[in-house]
Amino acid sequence: MSRFQVVSGKGGTGKTTVAAALALALATEGRRTLLVEVEGRQGIAQLFGSDALPYEERKIAVAPGGGEVYALAIDAERALLDYLQMFYKLGSAGRALKKLGAIDFATTIAPGVRDVLLTGKACEAVRRKDKQGRFVYDHVIMDAPPTGRITRFLNVNDEVAGLAKIGPIHNQAQAVMRVLKSPQTAVHLVTLLEEMPVQETADGIAELRAAELPVGSVFVNMVRPHLLDEDALRTAAGGRRKEIAKTLTRAGVTGSAALVRPLVAQAAEHAERVGLEREQRAVLAGLGLPTAELPLMGDGVDLAALHDLATELRKQGAGEEGDA
Amino acid sequence: MSADTAGTDSATVAEGGPDPDAVAEGGLDTDALLDDPGIRIVVCCGSGGVGKTTTAAALGVRAAERGRKVVVLTIDPARRLAQSMGIDQLDNVPRRVDGIAGDGELHAMMLDMKRTFDETVEAHADAERAKAILENPFYQSLSAGFAGTQEYMAMEKLGQLRARDEWDLIIVDTPPSRSALDFLDAPKRLGSFLDGKFIRLLMAPAKVGGRAGMKFLNVGMSMMSGTLGKLLGGQFLRDVQTFVAAMDTMFGGFRSRADATYKLLQAPGTAFLVVATPEQDALREAAYFVERLAAEDMPLAGLVLNRVHDSEASRLSAEQALTAAENLDDARIVDQRAGKAGLGDRVAPDPAVTASGTTEPPLSPEAGQSSGPQTPAEHQDTTENEQPHENIDAIDGIDVISIEELTAGLLRLHAERMQVVAREHHTRDRFTALHPEVPVTAVSALPGDVHDLNGLRAIGDRLADGSAPAPAGAA
Numbered sequence: 001m002s003r004f005q006v007v008s009g010k011g012g013t014g015k016t017t018v019a020a021a022l023a024l025a026l027a028t029e030g031r032r033t034l035l036v037e038v039e040g041r042q043g044i045a046q047l048f049g050s051d052a053l054p055y056e057e058r059k060i061a062v063a064p065g066g067g068e069v070y071a072l073a074i075d076a077e078r079a080l081l082d083y084l085q086m087f088y089k090l091g092s093a094g095r096a097l098k099k100l101g102a103i104d105f106a107t108t109i110a111p112g113v114r115d116v117l118l119t120g121k122a123c124e125a126v127r128r129k130d131k132q133g134r135f136v137y138d139h140v141i142m143d144a145p146p147t148g149r150i151t152r153f154l155n156v157n158d159e160v161a162g163l164a165k166i167g168p169i170h171n172q173a174q175a176v177m178r179v180l181k182s183p184q185t186a187v188h189l190v191t192l193l194e195e196m197p198v199q200e201t202a203d204g205i206a207e208l209r210a211a212e213l214p215v216g217s218v219f220v221n222m223v224r225p226h227l228l229d230e231d232a233l234r235t236a237a238g239g240r241r242k243e244i245a246k247t248l249t250r251a252g253v254t255g256s257a258a259l260v261r262p263l264v265a266q267a268a269e270h271a272e273r274v275g276l277e278r279e280q281r282a283v284l285a286g287l288g289l290p291t292a293e294l295p296l297m298g299d300g301v302d303l304a305a306l307h308d309l310a311t312e313l314r315k316q317g318a319g320e321e322g323d324a
Numbered sequence: 325m326s327a328d329t330a331g332t333d334s335a336t337v338a339e340g341g342p343d344p345d346a347v348a349e350g351g352l353d354t355d356a357l358l359d360d361p362g363i364r365i366v367v368c369c370g371s372g373g374v375g376k377t378t379t380a381a382a383l384g385v386r387a388a389e390r391g392r393k394v395v396v397l398t399i400d401p402a403r404r405l406a407q408s409m410g411i412d413q414l415d416n417v418p419r420r421v422d423g424i425a426g427d428g429e430l431h432a433m434m435l436d437m438k439r440t441f442d443e444t445v446e447a448h449a450d451a452e453r454a455k456a457i458l459e460n461p462f463y464q465s466l467s468a469g470f471a472g473t474q475e476y477m478a479m480e481k482l483g484q485l486r487a488r489d490e491w492d493l494i495i496v497d498t499p500p501s502r503s504a505l506d507f508l509d510a511p512k513r514l515g516s517f518l519d520g521k522f523i524r525l526l527m528a529p530a531k532v533g534g535r536a537g538m539k540f541l542n543v544g545m546s547m548m549s550g551t552l553g554k555l556l557g558g559q560f561l562r563d564v565q566t567f568v569a570a571m572d573t574m575f576g577g578f579r580s581r582a583d584a585t586y587k588l589l590q591a592p593g594t595a596f597l598v599v600a601t602p603e604q605d606a607l608r609e610a611a612y613f614v615e616r617l618a619a620e621d622m623p624l625a626g627l628v629l630n631r632v633h634d635s636e637a638s639r640l641s642a643e644q645a646l647t648a649a650e651n652l653d654d655a656r657i658v659d660q661r662a663g664k665a666g667l668g669d670r671v672a673p674d675p676a677v678t679a680s681g682t683t684e685p686p687l688s689p690e691a692g693q694s695s696g697p698q699t700p701a702e703h704q705d706t707t708e709n710e711q712p713h714e715n716i717d718a719i720d721g722i723d724v725i726s727i728e729e730l731t732a733g734l735l736r737l738h739a740e741r742m743q744v745v746a747r748e749h750h751t752r753d754r755f756t757a758l759h760p761e762v763p764v765t766a767v768s769a770l771p772g773d774v775h776d777l778n779g780l781r782a783i784g785d786r787l788a789d790g791s792a793p794a795p796a797g798a799a
Contacts, residue, residue: 196773244731251735266734273771
């Protein structure tokens with residue numbers, strides 16, 4: 001199974017939640033995973049109900065069987081200063097560079113440098129080994145930028161490698177690109193069973209494939225339960241209103257006559273939505289990738305809910321490679 | 325409607341103010357906003373996936389059909405806005421949308437940031453210099469859309485559209501940034517870079533060397549230039565320097581236009597709409613944005629809350645519905661064990677039903693099925709517009725579902741809906757407690773996606789009606 005798992009998805013599909021659940025799911029049986037975020041949103045901290053994450057790997061959760069989940073919020077500026085310190089021993093000079101706007105230039109304006117720093121830090125964690133020569137993390141899971149930007153974000157190393165033709169940034173970019181395009185990496189996309197996210201997922205997969213980046217699984221998030229056979233519900237409800245009213249009354253509902261119409265209307269809406277979901281499932285099936293489904297967590301996602309989602313992912317064998 | 329009458333209508337609205345009957349306390353009067361001739365720019369902002377683009381398109385359609393000449397500028401790379409407006413592909417030029425009712429006009433365009441950047445360069449540099457810039461590798465990467473370029477170019481394009489003065493109203497959809505705030509930050513950042521100290525140092529360190537106290541800068545500069553050269557490679561740095569040299573005469577222009585657009589956004593002719601869904605993350609982003617707009621003196625018109633759920637049967641709570649559904653489950657079990665033992669003697673009959681004079685059938689799966697196809701006369705009191713004859717065949721086809729199962733299913737669906745409604749109210753109340761001053765319009769959820777103008781009109785209607793108070797008992 002890929003050691004570097006990148007989780008992207010359209011905005012609002014819950015990719016942070018899926019990345020966190022995946023980090024938990026892969027951390028079972030004594031394994032250790034690192035969950036990284038790169039967009040400075042502190043989404044992981046909010047999800048796990050912890051304080052804002054510093055630029056430092058720290059344990060954020062434990063998984064069944066003694067597994068551990070670490071988390072890191074990668075900050076491009078800090079990553080660059082570390083990098084300068086590591087290679088050039090630039091202590092206070094780093095601050096002078098910052099004052100001049102050079103750091104700002106490198107991390108926010110210079111094309112792709114920011115992205116190389118972010119992916120570079122994640123790849124470093126993927127490759128890092130302890131003194132016994134074992135990998136420090138069994139898996140690194142990245143809560144990545146959304147689908148619309150993911151290919152550019154990951155492929156930017158190519159861009160930088162082309163632009164900065166020599167030097168450490170060039171070498172760094174080349175090294176990162178080798179990891180990203182290898183079977184060690186899987187890029188997953190999170191979607192909902194709605195038309196726009198599914199379309200964006202299909203487009204995103206095509207772009208990733210064109211850039212020769214390894215596509216992993218599709219995660220269908222926030223799947224709502226099917227409470228009844230909806231077709232039966234819809235067709236049957238139309239002609240049986242009077243009976244429904246009587247049955248409601250017998251079930252202890254007062255004033256049932258006035259409730260029948262809105263209840264049947266809600267059922268019709270539900271049936272319509274289920275029909276649309278079925279269409280979107282068919283589109284997803286046509287993508288030919290492993291798919292995992294995660295249920296809607298009605299009361300919001302907290303740590304307990306994350307564990308439930310992780311259990312669900314393990315059951316479905318999530319995280320397997322698709323294209324790779 | 326001619327431009328004159330549109331003006332008169334709007335003037336009436338402006339004089340009379342929002343109709344107090346039409347809009348509840350704290351509500352956003354969408355139509356008054358769209359009709360106000362003083363409003364020339366509406367900016368839709370919010371986090372990703374909340375329906376910004378659809379909202380912008382729906383507002384565009386509605387404003388145009390209320391007589392205004394509108395252009396919608398979208399930045400979303402997905403081509404969905406184009407599709408919903410019946411245009412196959414949007415590009416960097418406003419295209420007229422067909423099928424708009426009335427005398428208004430709707431135009432739509434999608435920002436092509438590279439194109440916009442190229443055009444800006446071509447418009448502000450002589451041919452030779454422009455060519456040098458456009459061919460520079462650093463420029464090519466920069467303009468293809470890295471940090472901030474999209475936001476910067478959106479501002480540039482907005483400024484251009486406004487300067488042309490061809491439209492009454494420009495509706496802008498903001499980029500799907502990592503944070504909604506990038507829209508405000510990035511242009512300044514790129515502007516200050518292009519016009520900044522650092523880039524001048526890169527270009528010509530000698531120029532600043534003459535001034536007192538600049539010695540430190542020179543030391544810093546040579547070290548930095550060396551470091552960056554090592555880090556990025558000498559060629560990269562040379563590309564940047566060539567780019568900077570070629571752009572030199574344009575920097576002032578970039579900066580002053582960014583400043584002008586920024587001021588335009590602060591002006592009374594602009595209205596910001598923060599878009600969110602009734603979910604924690606989206607509303608948290610919305611709250612940040614509201615605070616940020618206030619800090620920047622940007623005029624906020626209100627909050628558009630998309631995909632809100634409600635129920636016409638809200639007087640039946642989730643708990644009541646679930647209890648009733650369980651009663652039906654129990655009844656079926658009892659029924660299977662004890663034959664005809666129904667619930668009738670346990671639960672007081674509803675007067676509304678008994679008044680119709682029908683007797684209750686025995687509670688058994690067979691009973692529900694056999695009485696399924698009813699004659700119209702039998703249900704005149706509970707229904708107005710159903711068409712039983714069309715359903716008879718369908719009902720015959722479904723012989724597995726009893727009336728108890730069906731009714732229990734309806735009740736469980738309702739319980740689920742009521743739980744969603746309660747959750748959304750809770751989240752919304754938290755936002756309102758933080759920002760009671762922000763007018764809100766709630767757009768109820770559609771079961772499916774929007775594909776065409778009619779879908780956008782339906783959203784527009786909801787945007788206009790969404791200020792009505794939430795149904796009682798829903799909270």
